[in-house]
Amino acid sequence: EAGVAQSPRYKIIEKRQSVAFWCNPISGHATLYWYQQILGQGPKLLIQFQNNGVVDDSQLPKDRFSAERLKGVDSTLKIQPAKLEDSAVYLCASSSTAPFTDTQYFGPGTRLTVL
Amino acid sequence: KNEVEQSPQNLTAQEGEFITINCSYSVGISALHWLQQHPGGGIVSLFMLSSGKKKHGRLIATINIQEKHSSLHITASHPRDSAVYICAVPYSGAGSYQLTFGKGTKLSVIP
Numbered sequence: 001e002a003g004v005a006q007s008p009r010y011k012i013i014e015k016r017q018s019v020a021f022w023c024n025p026i027s028g029h030a031t032l033y034w035y036q037q038i039l040g041q042g043p044k045l046l047i048q049f050q051n052n053g054v055v056d057d058s059q060l061p062k063d064r065f066s067a068e069r070l071k072g073v074d075s076t077l078k079i080q081p082a083k084l085e086d087s088a089v090y091l092c093a094s095s096s097t098a099p100f101t102d103t104q105y106f107g108p109g110t111r112l113t114v115l
Numbered sequence: 116k117n118e119v120e121q122s123p124q125n126l127t128a129q130e131g132e133f134i135t136i137n138c139s140y141s142v143g144i145s146a147l148h149w150l151q152q153h154p155g156g157g158i159v160s161l162f163m164l165s166s167g168k169k170k171h172g173r174l175i176a177t178i179n180i181q182e183k184h185s186s187l188h189i190t191a192s193h194p195r196d197s198a199v200y201i202c203a204v205p206y207s208g209a210g211s212y213q214l215t216f217g218k219g220t221k222l223s224v225i226p
Contacts, residue, residue: 033213042119042201042216043158056213091158104148104214106158 002026004107006092012113018080021110025073025094031055033104034067034077035091043091049075079112087114117142117206121217128224134189136220138202147185148203148214149176158201161187192224 005024013019025032030051035043046065047057051072060067064083069075079086089109118141128134138147146165152158162169162176164185169176173192178185189196199219206215 040218042203042218044216045213048213093158103160103163105160106150108155108157 004092004094004105006090006107006110008110009108010111010113012115013082014115015084016081018078019082019112020079021077021090021092021112023075023077023092023107025075025092026096026105029094029096029105030072031095032069032075033091033093033095034075035093037089037091037109039088046077082112082114084114087112117144117204117215119202119204119215119217121200121202121220123220124218125221126223128192128222130193130224130226132192132224134192134196134222134224136187136200136202136222138185138187138217140183140185140202140204140215142204142206143180143183144204144206146205147178149185149187150201150203150216152199152201152219154198161200189222192222194224194226197222197224 007022032049034046036046037043046060047067048055049069052069067077089111091109092107093104095104120139122137146163148163149161150158151161164176164178173190175188199221201216201219203214203216
């Protein structure tokens with residue numbers, strides 16, 4: 001079974017530039033999550049999708065971050081414009097059902113550096 | 116929202132030592148997750164447990180629901196166990212169940 005795929009693995013940009021991350025979850029997984037993990041901290045949920053609908057985006061900085069999951073499969077997370085404090089690892093995860101009843105499978109993450 | 120505390124934050128051990136990482140949380144839960152994160156960012160789910168104990172190879176996870184506490188043990192530690200270990204608990208937010216993560220325990224096993 002293929003795991004969660006993410007690209008790119010690394011990205012370096014200057015502040016005020018735009019960046020996009022891509023995630024392909026495990027086939028058949030209805031739930032998809034985007035997390036932001038700042039160095040030395042645990043992951044923080046940015047947005048949760050159930051199929052192609054948003055379940056929770058309460059912690060997504062909507063003035064600069066956006067995410068979509070077209071057709072309930074792949075997802076993209078965009079930052080426009082980026083700030084220095086956006087430097088972090090962005091993790092995508094998927095699960096077949098709710099997180100407390102099923103395992104979340106994580107992708108390798110995208111390490112973003114904003115200069 | 117559940118508060119998750121892990122201890123220690125950093126742990127250095129000699130190869131072969133028995134290791135214990137602790138996790139405490141503030142609100143009663145139905146299950147708790149232990150995750151492993153290697154340098155480079157990838158996260159692997161180790162255990163999901165709701166009671167008692169689970170064992171997988173040299174890893175053992177225990178949970179005491181009444182005391183709101185879980186431990187992850189590694190027996191006969193090896194340098195390849197060096198990683199960050201994170202515990203996570205579910206909470207209900209915005210009508211859905213999500214995970215709150217601890218800050219992680221960075222383990223370094225020295226040969």
